[in-house]
Amino acid sequence: MKDLEIYPSSWYYNACVQGFLEVLAWGLGENGPQIVEEQLLQDDGRVIIPGALAEVSFGDSSLPEPAGYDCVPVPEELGGMKRIAWWWVNVSYNSGFIRKEDRGKVLNAQEKIETVFRSVFHKSADYPNLAQLTWPLPRKIEFLGSWFRIITNHSDNFKCCFCGCECDLDETERVYDTFFTRSLSILLGNAPAVFPNLFWNGQPNLLFCKTCRSYFLCFHLIRSNGFFVNSNSFKINWHLNHILKTSKRKTRGYKNLMNAFYFNSQLRKGVGNWAFKV
Numbered sequence: 001m002k003d004l005e006i007y008p009s010s011w012y013y014n015a016c017v018q019g020f021l022e023v024l025a026w027g028l029g030e031n032g033p034q035i036v037e038e039q040l041l042q043d044d045g046r047v048i049i050p051g052a053l054a055e056v057s058f059g060d061s062s063l064p065e066p067a068g069y070d071c072v073p074v075p076e077e078l079g080g081m082k083r084i085a086w087w088w089v090n091v092s093y094n095s096g097f098i099r100k101e102d103r104g105k106v107l108n109a110q111e112k113i114e115t116v117f118r119s120v121f122h123k124s125a126d127y128p129n130l131a132q133l134t135w136p137l138p139r140k141i142e143f144l145g146s147w148f149r150i151i152t153n154h155s156d157n158f159k160c161c162f163c164g165c166e167c168d169l170d171e172t173e174r175v176y177d178t179f180f181t182r183s184l185s186i187l188l189g190n191a192p193a194v195f196p197n198l199f200w201n202g203q204p205n206l207l208f209c210k211t212c213r214s215y216f217l218c219f220h221l222i223r224s225n226g227f228f229v230n231s232n233s234f235k236i237n238w239h240l241n242h243i244l245k246t247s248k249r250k251t252r253g254y255k256n257l258m259n260a261f262y263f264n265s266q267l268r269k270g271v272g273n274w275a276f277k278v
Contacts, residue, residue, distance in 0.1 A: 001051035004150065004211070006163075008045050008237075011230040012185075012219070013162055017047065018228070018237055019218030024049075026094075027057065027087030029070040037238065045233035057084045058150050075109040078141060085144035088217070092116045095224050110137055126220040130176055130183040147177075147217060149210040160209035167209035177213075180206035184216050187223075 008014055021040070025032035040047050049057075052066040060080040065071050074086045086109075093112050097119040107115060117140055121131045131143050151168065160167045161180070169178065176183040208216070222228050222241075229240040 001055040001150070003051045004047075004049040004054045006047040006049075006215075006234070008232050008234055009162060011228065013212075013215070014230050014234065014237055015222045015228045016215040016217075016219045017234060018241060019221035020215045021047065021234070021238065022221055023084065023087050023091045023218060024057065026091045027072050027083060029072055031070070035069070037235075041235040041238055043235065045235060047234050054150060057087075058082060058148060078109055078113075079138075080145075081141050082145045082148055084148045084214070085141070088144070088148070089113050089116050091221060092120065095221055097220065097224070113137060113140055120220055124186070126186055126223065127217065128183055128186050148214045150214075151210045158207060160212055161206045162208050162212045165209055165211075167207065169207065178207060180208055180216070184213070185219065 006017055021036055024040070025036045028035050040049055042048055050066070053069060056063050056065055056069070056071065060082055061074045062080070071083055072087060072090075074081050074083055078086065089112055093107075093116055098107075098115040099118050102111070102115045114137065117131060118133055120126050121129065121133060123129055131140065135143070158167050158169050159165070175181065225241070225245060227241075227244060229237060229244065231237055231240070
């Protein structure tokens with residue numbers, strides 16, 4: 001598999017990629033954050049994920065890990081669940097996306113999947129009805145496996161509206177699986193069957209590739225922070241947002257950010273290149 005290159009775009013896209021990198025950092029084990037910072041984040045603002053690492057991350061535990069990586073394994077009872085899907089469940093769970101009645105409990109792997117699903121896919125959550133809460137567990141695992149995909153061979157002449165890469169338009173899939181709608185973002189998306197909406201003639205027009213949609217399912221991880229610092233560099237985004245996360249109280253985080261500007265000349269030079277989203 002070729003290396004996966006990600007370029008900065010809009011603040012929302014960048015926030016989703018930030019969340020995706022958080023998932024990768026967790027899934028790569030104890031040295032995950034260091035690997036993201038030193039190997040994946042580039043000085044020119046891009047993210048480059050080596051092809052071997054991308055293939056293993058989007059595969060199941062049967063694929064051997066590349067040398068130098070210690071990936072968090074998928075529990076055997078979950079069968080062939082993809083690594084990236086299991087990592088996403090855990091980062092969501094650790095970020096507090098669980099049902100109220102499950103708080104304070106010690107949940108097993110299957111229960112974690114159930115509680116995360118019921119937290120992020122209910123009708124007023126971040127991704128309303130993108131997945132059905134009544135699905136049995138195997139169907140939920142199948143959904144995540146289908147959602148987190150990388151497709152490199154394309155037969156149709158369509159362009160992803162977010163990364164510009166060629167992508168396929170599968171007419172057998174649901175509209176929610178192919179176009180950016182309210183089911184993928186309750187904050188920014190529109191429902192094609194509800195008026196008013198921003199679609200011409202009621203037809204969704206923001207087509208996304210399978211790779212980009214993997215990032216979009218990580219926005220809730222950033223929204224839960226209450227803020228997002230955006231720039232034209234994923235590397236700057238990573239460090240600035242981690243500065244603000246050093247404290248659970250936002251006011252303390254903002255203070256730490258201002259202190260960082262005072263002591264770091266590179267951050268001061270970059271003030272004009274980033275924006276603060278709350």
